[in-house]
Amino acid sequence: MNYSILAGYYDRLVKDDEASAHWCAYTKKRIQGDKILELACGSGEITLRLAKLGYRMTALDLSDDMILKAKEKDVDDLIAYHVGDMRDLSGYEVYDGILCFCDSINYLSSMNELRKMFLDVHGHLTNGASFLFDMHTEARLIEFEEPFIEEGWIDDTGYQWAIESDNPRIIHHFRFYQNDATVLSETHVQTVFPLDEVVEALTDIGFKVVVTSDFEEEEDAGAEKYFIHAIKE
Incomplete structure (x- = not known):
């Protein structure tokens, strides 16, 4: 996924200190041990918070632009950052x-x-270790049947973020309006996966799976996200 344009605006669009704190608390409650790999780490907000809590963090992202942004924040060189694809972990440790x-x-x-x-x-997990991730619920496809549009300013740059769904896809269109009248644009496509198929795939591989929703302690198909805690058995 290309973040060459969005990387320069990413934190100003989506940075959420409260959510990052929740992610750290969620992780601390479920990870035993201190050696963590973060996939698709983005600009490194959660990564850096966890590193400052004492975790030994390795992080990768497919976008070299996002990794550069993450490295800029890591002034104490606490984190081993890599440009890499979460679909291929060959060469990484356990x-x-x-x-x-x-x-x-x-x-x-x-x-x-x-x-x-x-x-x-x-x-790449030790026995009994955990894989934590979240994903869109099917309710998001219904939510974005009516396109969502957010418009605003980042310093002197106007932007538009439009989201629409085309089952099973969620499509994000980003446009940034420059002072010289040029428009920088980027489109990102996500796929919404059925929960039962995801749980079955994890179970078949050898994970015990616990599903909750939106930092809550129970599963809710009407929530925005499923939170998956997969434990290697």
Whole structure:
């Protein structure tokens, strides 16, 4: 997924300190041990918070632009950052926990890709270790049948963020209006996966699966996200 344009505006669009704190608390409650790999780490907001809590963090993202943004924040060089694809973990070590937050897993395009990733993750976890991720519920497809449009300003740059659904896809259109009248645009496509198929794939590979929703302690199909806690058995 290309973030060459969005990387420059990403934190100003989506940074949420409260949500990042929730993600850290969610992780601390479920990860035993201190060696963590974060997949699709983006600009490194959650990564850096966890590193400052004492976790030994390795993080990767497919976008070299996002990794550059993440490295800029890590002034104490606490984190081992890599440009890499979460579908291929060859060469990485074995970890006490693997994370993939902020609906990043929905950037995979098929259940076959998802199964391959799950198998790779399973092979890079110690026994009893946890894989934590979240993903869109099917309710999001209904929500965006009527397109959502957010418009505003980032400093002197106007922007538009439009979201629409085309089952099973959620499509994000970003436009940034420059002072010289040029428009920078980027489109991101996510896939919404049926929960039962995801749980079945994880179970078949050898995970015990616990499903909750939106930082709550129970599953809710009407929520925005499913939170998946997959434990390697």
